[in-house]
Amino acid sequence: MDGKSSAERILAAVRAIPRGQVAGYGEVARRAGLPGRARLAARVLSENADPDLPWHRVLRSDGRIAFPEGSRGYREQAQRLRAEGVRVVKGRVQGRKAVATLDEQVWGFDGK
C-alpha cells in the first residue's frame, strides 16, 4: 500500500497546481486526501525545502497571501505569482482563484 506520509501527499498536491493558477490550503489538503488539514498543509510548506515546489501558488481561502504584508515571504510569493501572470493587488489575488478545485473543473461546481 502507499506508505506515503501526509506531508508527501500534500507536497504532491501542491506540485499538481498548474502554472499561473493558485489554490487554497484547504483545497490542497483536500486534494491530498486530508480534508480539514489546511493547517497541516501550511506547516508542511513552512518546513519544505524543495526549490521546485510551487508553494507560492498556495493561498488562504479568501485568496490572500498567508504572510503579513511587507514580510519576506509575502514579497517573495507576490513576486513569484506576478512572474506567472497572476495579478496580485495588496496581497490579494485578482480574478479570484483560477480554479478552486479540480471538482470545479470536472463537475462544474463545488459538489453542492
Added chain:
DNA sequence: CAGGTGACTCTAC
C-alpha cells in the same frame, strides 16, 4: 495531561 502557537477556515455581526 494541560496550555500555548500557527504560511487555516467558517459563521455571525
Added chain:
DNA sequence: GGTAGAGCCACCT
C-alpha cells in the same frame, strides 16, 4: 467590504 469569535489539527513547553 471588515472584524470577532469559535473550531480545527499537529506540535512544542
